[in-house]
Amino acid sequence: MGGGIKLNIEVSYLLENLLAWSIISKNMRGQIELKKLIIVLALSLILVAASGLVLAQENADIVIGMTANNTGVDSYQTLHDQAFREKCDELGVEYNILDARGEPMRQVNQIQDLMTKGVDVIVVWPVSGQAIVPVLRQVQQEGIPVLIANSKIHESGFELVKGFAGPDNITQGVYAAQMMAEALGGEGKIVEVMGTPGYITAEERSAGFHQEIEANYPGLEIIETQPANWNREKSQEVMENYLTKYDEGEIDGVYVGDDNMGVGAINAIKSAGRGSNLKMTSATMFADGYDEMIAGDILYGTLYQSPIDDANYTAEIALKLAKGEEVDFFNYFETPKVTDENIDEYERPVW
């Protein structure tokens, strides 16, 4: 297992070496030699083709097709990509993983390419929850099952896909609300810093938090919600404004959509010197949040959402669909609560 990956890595080394070689020879002789460039190109194509053939021999006749959102743009997506490939190797299935690189039109085209290729299941990590809905109609007519990964699509597309696999953002919001209630003893005023409005992940994390507070904690009140678009600097600004607007004692808790924004807000709180009477909960842990929780007192609780668990779970569900098995529509993996109490049970996240 994993031979394909290893070979792929070797191919990449070879490619780099060959490229370096051609550049060096260019420097030595003052010009690029066409012949060498052609040799480099031919060799690299042969190697890539060979690695594809090796992959094909290794596994059974099932092919999982995937188009990812934007691999490499952040560590979560990069680790998800790696883990997904490793899981596919472990399960012994072939895979064809494409990357939409953040472009909705490219993702639509890639879904069509995967259809042409005739894969057994198409996993889509949507760039846009709406833009892929029309092309999904074509995939449905073709009879290829579609699994949506990580972020949900617009509801108008639900009837076109077999299911969703990923984190449950609403539950994450609910958990964060429960931890907030613990931290504040059920009494207090809360301000919220949310992700990019209009993005389902941000909206759901906010909605879950609001639902839980309204339903179960009458002593808690959310006095204001502002977006910081998942951006640390923006979050610091938003928090600075909150601190100016609300004096000492007028806010007790801060809820943030993820640790990245959390760290920004904590910076603002620290420089205003108001850390002693504010508690924060967050909907997703990042490495910085982990450090902050160990070192400081402000961040009370966050949630452990691992891209590796996410990818493994998604690959398993995708395999079931490829085999024609029925799955639940919503397939959520566990994102446990992490506070000072149990943080030593978790490793520092690498994302």
Added chain:
Amino acid sequence: MKNRILKLIKEQSIWIILIFSLIFFGIMTANFFSFRNFQNILLQTSINGIMAIGMTYVILNGNIDLSIGMIYALCAAVVIGFQSLGIVPSVLIALAVGLIIGAINGIFVAKAEINAFIVTLAAMIGVKGLLFVYTGERAIIGTNLNFTYLASIRIGFMPLPAIIFIVLLIIGEYILRNTSHGRNAYAIGGNQDAAEKAGIDVKKHIIINFMLSGGMAAIAGIIAASRMNTATTTLGRMDHLWVIIAVVLGGTNLNGGYGSLIRTLGGILVIGILNNGLNLMNVHTFYNMLIMGIILILVIYIGKKFEVTKS
């Protein structure tokens, strides 16, 4: 005879590269040579292809238009946003937006004599801002399902967007070859001062070509909106570069004065086939981009090599 063949190879190198890539991917992937896949390639290339028509005109003048990706995204948003007025009015409004932005670009380049790179870079940023303001950073979802239907119409085996692309390309090539506007485009790109002295209204032609570029980007945006029934702020971030690469691949001179739309078609098809073929071949994402880059630089290098021997 031998010289004539050699001349053909030199002048039509993009088609030879096209044939090589067809053969290569035909051998390497199982489903490449299928009717369905060629439909896919045509559909996938039509959006950038339409933008490349306008871009070829602008580049023939010796200018460049970096703003088309954002005009494309804005017009996609506009056509969805005005859908409540009906399909025809919303399409016309989107077209007008593209033409107006193109005209503004052209006026700054021609009348204010600011470098086209700077003008259209500023336009790219400004139009992106407009897009964010207009959409409120949210995706706008279409409500009219008939509009989505447009992009999936097939006439014979050809998808409607591909037909629009081919028709526009033929008209564009005809204008280039047979009208004074076309001939003047080459003259201006060849030597702007000489063209001016010869009595050509250089400013007018430059403005028209930028409007053409904006208008083509608008048509591309309308097609994209129809294919996705949505307009998002993430649309079109890289498309201007792909379009420029396609035009240059085709052999149109970046300094202006030399090139044609048929060559641009070759460039667009080569990029489309590379994208599609590498996807079908299951090349790892990162090598996909690496290989794409190597192939493109190689092709442009070969083109350059031939150009040198010609003179």
